Amino acid sequence: MSRVKATVDFIHAWQHADEIADEVEAELRFHVQMRTQANIAEGMTPDEAQLAAKQSFGDFDQIKMSCCEIKRGLPFNMKPIRMGLYIAIACLAGGFALVAVNLPHHNLFGVLWQLAAIAVLMCAFLVGRRKQ
Amino acid sequence: MAKSKAGLLQGTLDMLILKALSLGALHGYGIGQRIAQISGDELKIEEGSLYPGLYRLEHRGWVQSEWDTSENNQRAKFYKLTRAGRKQLTLEERNWERLAGATMKALRAS
Numbered sequence: 001m002s003r004v005k006a007t008v009d010f011i012h013a014w015q016h017a018d019e020i021a022d023e024v025e026a027e028l029r030f031h032v033q034m035r036t037q038a039n040i041a042e043g044m045t046p047d048e049a050q051l052a053a054k055q056s057f058g059d060f061d062q063i064k065m066s067c068c069e070i071k072r073g074l075p076f077n078m079k080p081i082r083m084g085l086y087i088a089i090a091c092l093a094g095g096f097a098l099v100a101v102n103l104p105h106h107n108l109f110g111v112l113w114q115l116a117a118i119a120v121l122m123c124a125f126l127v128g129r130r131k132q
Numbered sequence: 133m134a135k136s137k138a139g140l141l142q143g144t145l146d147m148l149i150l151k152a153l154s155l156g157a158l159h160g161y162g163i164g165q166r167i168a169q170i171s172g173d174e175l176k177i178e179e180g181s182l183y184p185g186l187y188r189l190e191h192r193g194w195v196q197s198e199w200d201t202s203e204n205n206q207r208a209k210f211y212k213l214t215r216a217g218r219k220q221l222t223l224e225e226r227n228w229e230r231l232a233g234a235t236m237k238a239l240r241a242s
Contacts, residue, residue: 058180
């Protein structure tokens with residue numbers, strides 16, 4: 001159930017990025033406000049309290065950005081998908097290469113086919129490199 | 133006298149957030165307060181770092197959140213532990229105990 005909810009949240013986060021950013025900001029501002037009130041209760045002036053609250057919170061914009069990025073993150077592990085893609089492209093490249101060596105090399109179709117095989121092999125190489 | 137406070141590793145913070153929420157639903161500020169309370173004010177957490185941790189835990193399905201009214205009548209986002217989060221906490225507590233035990237054993241070796 002939580003996986004389904006995570007997927008719904010992921011789609012929602014992409015569709016309503018501004019709304020999510022506002023929500024994150026409201027949450028973080030609430031924290032700073034609570035800390036400011038606590039600091040005032042401990043005897044600081046409002047200005048000192050607010051400054052101390054901001055300092056103890058850390059980099060507000062950076063934290064907000066991190067939270068938004070996590071919200072927009074994929075709700076599942078990409079590794080098996082990438083591995084599957086790599087295997088599929090490698091199989092495709094093998095198939096292309098097999099057809100290419102059996103084609104006559106002196107006509108345009110044969111040359112184009114060989115170029116396509118090289119392109120697919122390049123894709124497999126690039127996906128393989130990204131996997132590392 | 134100034135007390136030296138320990139910094140936290142990423143995984144440890146996540147575990148402490150789960151622990152704090154195992155005692156009941158809280159908003160982010162409350163989680164920070166509860167961690168300070170249950171650690172006897174020994175653990176120093178940069179308050180803002182709680183939030184990426186919370187979002188990560190929510191993303192993994194270990195906590196869930198909803199907006200509600202706080203103790204001072206303001207709108208706040210409250211987090212609570214899910215069943216998967218409770219299981220994860222148990223697992224992490226066991227791992228932590230094992231790791232801490234092994235480290236102590238190594239440190240006491242003469």
